[in-house]
Amino acid sequence: MKKLVYLLSPFLLIACEMVLDIDIPEFDPSLVVNGVFTPDSTFSLILSRDFYILDNRSDDLQNAGVDGATIRLYEDEKEIGTFSKDSIRQAHGAGFYVLDYHPVQGKAYRLEINKAGFNSVMAMDRIPVRTPDISILSVDTIQSEYEAEIDIRLQIHDSPGKDFYELQMYQLDFGLTFLGDSVTDISEYFTPAYFESDNIIFESYMWERKVFGDALFDGGHYEILLKLRGVTSYIDYLNEMYGLELRGRLVLEVKSISEAYYTYFQTAALQRSVRGDPFAQPVQVYSNVENGYGIFAGYSPYRLEIRP
Amino acid sequence: MCIRAFSIYIRPDLSIFLVTLQRFLYIYCLRRIVITPILKILAAFALSLPLIGFAQSYTISGYIKDAESGENLIGATIYDLVSKEGTSSNIYGFYSLTLPADSVRLRFTYVGYEPQMRNFYLQENTSQNVRLLAGNLLEEVVVTAEEAIENTPQMSRMEVGMDQVKLMPALLGEQDILKSIQLLPGIQTGTEGSSGLYVRGGGPDQNLILLDGVPVYNASHLFGFFSVFNPDAINKVSVMKGGFPSRYGGRLSSVIDISMKEGNNQKLTGSGSIGIISSKLTLEGPLANEKTSFIISGRRTYIDLLARPIIRASTQGDELFGYYFYDLNAKINHTFSDHDRVYLSVYTGDDKSYAKSKNDYYLNDTKYIDRNEFGLQWGNIITAARWNHLFSPRLFSNLTTTFSKYRFSIFENYMREVIGPGINETSNEHIEYSSGIADVALRMDFDYLPNPGQEIRFGAMAIRHRFNPGVLAFASGVHQDTTLGSIPIYANEFSAYAEDDLTLGEKIRINAGLHGSLFYVEGRMYPSIQPRISARVQLPGFIGLKASYAEMTQFIHLLTNASIGLPTDLWVPATRNVLPQQSRQWAAGLARTYGKYEISLEGYYKTMQNLIEYKDGASYFNASGSWQDKIVSGQGESYGLELFAQKKTGKINGWVGYSLSRTTRQFDEINFGRSYPYKYDRRHDVSIVGIFDLNEHFQFSSTWVYGSGNAITMPQKTYGMIPDMRSPYYFIYNNNLIEYGGRNSYRMRAYHRLDLSMTWTKEKDRVNTSWSAGAYNLYNRKNPFFIDLSYDADGNKKFIQYSLFPLIPFVKYSFEF
Structure with missing residues (x-):
């Protein structure tokens, strides 16, 4: 909008900007929940706080974590237990909580959080009862002059009813330990892999992840083509440089996600993508946390390792 | 019988x-x-x-005109003092009054003119053409109704006198019809300085702006700061906010009916003005004889012309940029007889902003010549041909054929020429984004007056639309030409109407009718039947109690996501997937004349369906995909009270208008489906207009406006988002989200402004001259235009309010001959 004024100003000659400070009443702080749960893991979440928009701390959320909260978990309205501080992750800052309990598909989980100085918050969700049904149709490596492209063609077999999915690829990376010029140890870890796809179902994309709904293929089969470029380049370099025989691997992860998870991710991605655009209406981010913000949601994953 | x-x-x-x-x-x-x-x-x-009719009744009919110019007098009153029956002239100055055979004493009156009497015995159908002389009663040329406000069944209708528009203070001295209309209750301006109209909670696309019966799609110059209507070429403006008669259709919220002057058929006259940003010149006069007259009026800004030498000098001729707009109105009419008249009118106007640069240089004995041109251009062409025919003294007809076109484009041209040893190459590239709409229409209207207490109107219309909603085109000497974006859509619209204005005794008057329309687009048919009724009951004490109901259907939408009237807005039709807009409006009110004062109080309730908005986050300039994929559909609601008190005569005249209203929108995909305030939901809206005639040479005028702050979406809080909640690493980064607290949940500061103008007129033998001077925003109120989040010198975050227009003085010289 400011650019628009600058655009108009020379035409009007006299148009000018008058700068005035305006105040917006400060709001009470609220709690922010970031927690997802899945059957193969115990509960964990991150609790933080929001900041008034004019608070300079809002530019850096490193110190937003909130410790000392009482977080109770209910399964189908039966109390399961209370979260405790995550002793492993607390080194990274405040706000990490865990509860040693595995969630079950189809059951409703509700959080109640109390912390002095904040309004109590509540959030509820459940893990979708269906795990994604995926078939890999083909994996092709196309070698060009500069890099290799890996094309993965997969098919989703959807069940009738409203379903939501998240798709993400991981690639195997290696960490090398040297003694002089010799490699003494090789560690393996997976990192998110960037991929491209022209499929129209992908409505939003953020941090190498795509979420989508089944509105266009409800109860049917849907084919997706993923293209990954350059994922083996670094491995080829290591093999050539150090005479190694490392081999790359990929992991495809498709999650059945709840509608709350989908809506939160969708709106958050959209808000971030249009920020700064004077011609776009600001996007409000969905939250299923009553009296607070963030997301508490379940998912059911399907994972498959692919060796290109 | x-x-x-x-x-x-x-x-x-x-x-x-x-x-x-x-x-x-x-x-x-x-x-x-x-x-x-x-x-x-x-x-x-x-x-x-x-x-x-009545037994032994005869009809008196004719035209009422200005004696000096021959201009039609629209809404003049004809009243028989014997039978106590009367009527008024239509927009062509025609009237018809059927009375029993008897002595008649007809009185012809028009505000600002000297009345005229005609006495005769009515024993056959009689033609009475009347020319009224303008009196020195400038104080009466103010907002007027055709007849006493408590007598007409029509609600929510007002008329703005052009003489008054010319006296009112204006931004940079550019008097503007639409901005004068914004001073009426129930009609709100959008943002600062904009000529957009927001009527009773409706959007800027919901106003049927007619110039000589032809719809005008984009009525703005200079990004909405001025309207396209040159006051010197306009005869009359009437505004309807509700209780719409059946003859109007196609828009939900208002009808702005603007009639161009016909042209002086007595002598050649002219007028003009020289202002800060533009100059105008108007010529009108007879052609050959009194039966044919013309008017031609032009206006152009000249900032670009004045700045051109300065820019050339400062850039050594390598760069040039500027902006201008112009408009041209022309009209010719010919009277074949009292039964047949034809009119041809045309309006054309363009805005253009441009920047050109050139760069010539040598490299290794090779000369490179680069030329670049960037531009933004939009404009309207409107033409109309009409034929008035009198089938009988009681049946008047009008056949109109029209063409209307609006086009907007942003373009860039690049040319490179390379001349060197063995080389002589030229390459060109052109990129253009364009949108527009074009209509061809044919319309037939009948006006039948069987007796003094009844007037029946009926007619039909057909329109062929061509919509071009956003096309991006590339052309290059190297690559194949490419076109992206939406494809043109053709649509046919048909409508027919009938209405009856009926007086039942002395107390009751009803105007009832139907407007039927049919829209055919992409193989789909959208029929619509829209009942309309307005009624007036005379209560004791000469108080008029009025009520009205109107259903409206609109087959076109304006896709807009900017707060000012940008020409980039897209006109798009209802399609297979996008339904026509519809509204229902109920209104009731009281009206009364107290001596020189007219007072009316109206309440209304309006619902609107199938409104469209861009989806959250939709990117306007992304030409990929259809516009239909970027919108959502929803509904709106508005209700309010409007008070209007005006003094029409005396040395001090003017009006006070006040609106108390609430307007909301609801879209399933916006604000999580919750209802939210419309951007221009304005709880309180006040306008005060005063004109003071000191003497026949000096006039002062002043306006003061107040409006509750606009509703905007403001960031209120920020919080973290953890993209992978199983990894702590992301948490420490600024993956922050912003909480806005709901769509349009914040109110900007209230808007208020005082404008002042004074005019000094000097009459000479051949040329009358006048000087106008005044100020816009006299007390330099810093009204909000938009708010931005920024940092102060100490690095602290601040909200900064930007205002557009401070105190702006103006001066203007005008002349008439």
Whole structure:
């Protein structure tokens, strides 16, 4: 909008900007929940706080974590237990909580959080009862002059009813330990892999992840083509440089996600993508946390390792 | 006897049609609208009335014109002092009054003109053309109604006198019709300085702006700061906010009916002005004889011309940029006889902003010549040809054919020429984004006046639309030409209407009718039947109690996501997936004249369906994909109270308008489906207009406006988002989200402003001259235009409010000859 004024100003000659400070009443702080749960893991979440928009701390959320909260978990309205501080992750800052309990598909989980100085918050969700049904149709490596492209063609077999999915690829990376010029140890870890796809179902994309709904293929089969470029380049370099025989691997992860998870991710991605655009209406981010913000949601994953 | 008398003028089959039509109108309205038993009784009574003239009745008809210029006087009053019957002239100055054979004493009056009397014995159909002399009664040339406000059944209608528009203070001295209309209650401006109209909670696309009966799609110059209507070429403006008569259709919220002048048929005259940003010149006069006259009026800004030498000098001629707009109105009319007249009118206007640069240089004995041009251009072309024909003194007809086109484009041209040893190459690239709409229409209207207490109007219209909603085109000497974006859409629109204005005794007057329309697009048909009814009951104490109901359907939408009237807005049609807009409006009110004061109080409730908005986050300039994939559909609601008090005569005259209203929108995909305030929901809106005639040479005028702050979406909080909640690493980064607290949940500061103008007129033998001077925003109120989040010098975050127009003085010189 400011650019628009600058655009108009020379035409009007006299148009000018008058700068005035305006105040917006400060709001009470609220709690922010970031927690997802899945059957193969115990509960964990991150609790933080929001900041008034004019608070300079809002530019850096490193110190937003909130410790000392009482977080109770209910399964189908039966109390399961209370979260405790995550002793492993607390080194990274405040706000990490865990509860040693595995969630079950189809059951409703509700959080109640109390912390002095904040309004109590509540959030509820459940893990979708269906795990994604995926078939890999083909994996092709196309070698060009500069890099290799890996094309993965997969098919989703959807069940009738409203379903939501998240798709993400991981690639195997290696960490090398040297003694002089010799490699003494090789560690393996997976990192998110960037991929491209022209499929129209992908409505939003953020941090190498795509979420989508089944509105266009409800109860049917849907084919997706993923293209990954350059994922083996670094491995080829290591093999050539150090005479190694490392081999790359990929992991495809498709999650059945709840509608709350989908809506939160969708709106958050959209808000971030249009920020700064004077011609776009600001996007409000969905939250299923009553009296607070963030997301508490379940998912059911399907994972498959692919060796290109 | 009645039938025989009637059949002199109307064919029997037509009279049967009219009778059937009238009965159908009442029966249909009774079924569609919940009316009280009293109204049912009144309607039944109306059905039992004889529909056609009186025994031994004759018709007096003719045209009422200005004696000096021959200009039509629209809404002049004709009143018989003997029978106490009267009527008023239509937009062509035509009137018809059927009275019993007897002595008549006709009085012809028009505000600002000296009345005229005609006395004669009525024993046959009589033609009485009247020319009224303008009196030195400038104080009476103010906002006027055609007749006393408590007498007309029409609600929510006002007229703005052009003489008053010319006296009112204006931004940079550019008097503007639409900005004068914004001073009426129930009509709000958008952002600072904009000429956009927001009527009773409606959007800027919901106003049917007619220039000589032709719809104008983009009525803005200079990004909405000025309207396209040159006041020097305009004769009359009427505004309707509700209670729409059936003859109007196609928009939900208002009708702005603007009539161009016909041209002086007595002598060649002219007028003009030189202002800060533009100059105008108007010529009008007879051609050959009194039967033919013309008017031509032009206006152009000249900032670009003044700045051009400075820019050239400062850039050594390598760069040039500027902006201008112009408009041209022309009209010619010819009177073949009292029964036949033809009119041809045209409007054309363009805005253009441009920047050009050149760069010539040598490299290794090779000369490179680069030329670049960037531009932004939009404009309207509007033409109309009409034929007035009088079938009989009681049946007036008008046949109109029109063409209207609006086009917007952003373009960039790049040319490179390389000249060197063995090389002589030229390459060109052109990129253009364009959108527009073009209409061709044919319309037939009839105006039938069977007796003094009744006026029947009916007609039909057909429009062929061509919509071009956003196309991006590339052309290059190297690559193949490419076109992206939406494909043109063609649509056909048909409509027909009938309405009856009926007086039942002295107390009750009803205007009821139907407007039917049909829109055919992409193989889909959208039919619509829209009942309209307005009624007035005279209460004791000369208080007029009025009520109205109107259903409206609009087959086109304006896709807009900027707060000012940008020309980039897209006009798009209803399609297979996008339904037509619809509204229902109920209104009721009281009106009364107290001496020189007219006071009206109206309340309204309006619902709107199938409104469209861009989806959250939709990117306007992304030409990929259809516009239909970027929108959502929802509904709106508005209700309010409007008070209007005006003084029409005296040395001090003017008006006070106040609106108390609430307007909301609801879209399933916006604000999580919750209802939210409309951007221009304005709880309180006040306008005060005062004109003071010190003497015949000096006039002062002033306006003061106040409006509650606009509703905007403001960031309120920020919080973290953890993209992978199983990894702590992301948490420490600024993956922050912003909480806005709901769409349009924050109110900007209230808007208020005082404008002042004074005019000094000097009359000479041949040329009358006047100087106008004044100020816009006299007390330099810093009204909010937009708010931005920024940092101060100490690095602290701040909200900064930007204002557009400070105190702006103006001066203007005008002349008439």
